[in-house]
Amino acid sequence: MTFPKISTSLPDHTQLPCEDGTFVKNFQEHPQSILLTDSILPILNRRHPDGQYCIGQDSGIYWRITDSALNGAEAHDWFYVPNVPPDLDGQIRRSYVLWQEQVSPQIVLEFVSGNGSEERDKTPWEGKFWIYETIIQPTYYGIYEVQRERVEVYRLLENRYQLMSANEREHFAIEELGVELGIWQGRYQNMELPWLRWWDSQGNLLLxxxxxxxxxxxxxxxxxxxxxxxxxxxxxxxxxxxxxxxxxxxxxxxxxxxxxx
Missing domain, CATH: 1.20.5 (Single alpha-helices involved in coiled-coils or other helix-helix interfaces)
Structure with a gap:
């Protein structure tokens, strides 16, 4: 594979744009991210007693350097990175820069407003699926389609994503964290919707x-x-x-x- 020519300078998170000026696609996206983060924090705090992890919500991951900086970033709805500091030198992250951090996320989740074609696009250097699978390489990649009330989860095995099968509870096991990911129908922040949520390995909802x-x-x-x-x-x-x-x-x-x- 021929890699594109990139600049030799290596900007950090303080030198790169942290937003692209677009609207959030719907009113569920921010509550959905908060719900995922709030309910899994006790698990992550037990797993990382030193506090060495970070969570991104509607934040960008920079994966290559381009003339137009935003062209080298992907905006993710929710992601978790283990074994990195929660901030950088006392500064809140403006974005997550792979060449600066050198640690891939363990989980990346996308909330689909359309038909999911963008999230499944395997076009080299352009498609989200290709970028996740080939460059960013989170261990788990989830595509949540609220309109269809379903979630697809892929696991990276030998540098290729394999579609996971749901268990008997229709959940997807995230073995490294001892949790499961699935759909929960209920009311959260005054909205009755199918929500993406966590359970423990025994099937108990994480509150x-x-x-x-x-x-x-x-x-x-x-x-x-x-x-x-x-x-x-x-x-x-x-x-x-x-x-x-x-x-x-x-x-x-x-x-x-x-x-x-």
Whole structure:
């Protein structure tokens, strides 16, 4: 393969554009990214106790140097990179620059608004699929089609993407993280939609911080109600015992005296 001629200078993330001026394609995209990030953070924090990882949401990955800088970048809806610092020299990343970082993302996810042809384009040096498979090479590449309520996940094996098969729960296992990726129908941020979400390897939904707080609130409420029921049973038992004592006294029997002898 003949590689295109590129500039010899190597700009870093502070010298490259961090946006292309286009609108987000629909109102689901930003909440979808937040949902994925929020729910997987506990997993990533346990996996990286040193905090060495980063997540990109609607951010660019620069994979080659071109005269027009943005032509050498791909805008990804969501991606995760292990074993890199969360910032660079105390600066928030403006983009993810492969020749600067030298670590490929482990997961890249694309949210499809159209028919998915752009995300499956294998045209050399232009098509997203080709760029991911050949240059950027994330271990997992997911294409989420909200209108069709489906997700395709590819895994990189011997430098080629292989379409993964879903398990019995219709999820795709991300073995390195011990999680599964799939579609969840429900309400999030006031929108009832099919959402792309994570589960653990046992099939338990990974909750957002708000969902975890609500779950804890409900558990505390159930515990309070249980304690109230126990107290009510204890009060009834005490009331019945007191009524029995009163009846015995009315019969001139001292309830405090053992009459077995």
């Amino acid at each position: 957002t911080g708000e969902e975890r707080a609500e779950q804890e609130r409900q558990e505390k409420e159930r515990e309070r109600e249980r304690a109230e029921r126990e107290q009510q049973r204890s009060d009834r038992a005490e009331s019945e015992l007191q009524a029995l004592r009163d009846r015995l006294r009315a019969m001139n029997i001292d309830p405090n005296v053992n009459n077995d002898d």
